[in-house]
Amino acid sequence: MTYPIYLIGYMGAGKTTAGRLLADKLGWHFVDLDQAFEQIHGYTPAEYIREFGIEAFRRKEKYVLEDLAELPIEKVIYATGGGYPCWEDNMECLKELGTSIYLRWRPEHLAKRLMLTDLSERPVLQGKTEEELLACILPQFEAREPFYAQADIIVDVPLGELSEANDEQIAEHLCQLIKSKTK
Ligand code: S3P
Numbered sequence: 069m070t071y072p073i074y075l076i077g078y079m080g081a082g083k084t085t086a087g088r089l090l091a092d093k094l095g096w097h098f099v100d101l102d103q104a105f106e107q108i109h110g111y112t113p114a115e116y117i118r119e120f121g122i123e124a125f126r127r128k129e130k131y132v133l134e135d136l137a138e139l140p141i142e143k144v145i146y147a148t149g150g151g152y153p154c155w156e157d158n159m160e161c162l163k164e165l166g167t168s169i170y171l172r173w174r175p176e177h178l179a180k181r182l183m184l185t186d187l188s189e190r191p192v193l194q195g196k197t198e199e200e201l202l203a204c205i206l207p208q209f210e211a212r213e214p215f216y217a218q219a220d221i222i223v224d225v226p227l228g229e230l231s232e233a234n235d236e237q238i239a240e241h242l243c244q245l246i247k248s249k250t251k
Pocket of ligand 1: 150
């Protein structure tokens with residue numbers, strides 16, 4: 069398994085939450101690319117998209133990830149933005165730079181998880197019921213799946229029942245997986 073590790077998947081997959089827990093367990097660095105974007109550009113991804121549009125955001129997002137990849141640190145867990153792998157040659161880039169891991173959820177579970185988060189940072193989803201949210205994410209989820217599915221490793225989640233413990237379970241599972249492959 070090559071470093072660094074890129075967690076990919078749809079919004080609500082746990083890339084940030086499970087990724088941070090995972091990095092702690094491994095004693096590795098953790099970088100959330102949405103937060104890195106905000107630090108570099110002074111806008112959250114949602115603000116940037118509202119202000120300058122999705123194309124401009126995707127271009128900048130691509131450079132943020134590629135620039136960070138030049139840093140001389142290898143043991144890093146990156147949480148990518150949900151749309152990153154589905155833009156231009158980004159998925160190929162990820163696979164060249166390190167190991168990509170897709171946190172694969174069913175869309176119904178994603179809708180449930182997203183309902184528990186602050187949707188104000190996700191303007192398209194804001195104010196929706198769970199049913200509306202599912203209807204809204206389904207077409208995009210299906211369009212993105214073929215990109216996510218190119219990941220080096222796919223982990224089907226949740227690993228047990230759907231619960232608040234899922235992010236911790238994902239982190240523990242990935243920790244064991246990474247340890248076994250990087251001995
Ligand atoms: C996006 C997901 C967000 C963020 C931006 C666009 C998307 O990241 O990059 O708002 O297109 O799915 P998360 O997946 O971390 O929420």
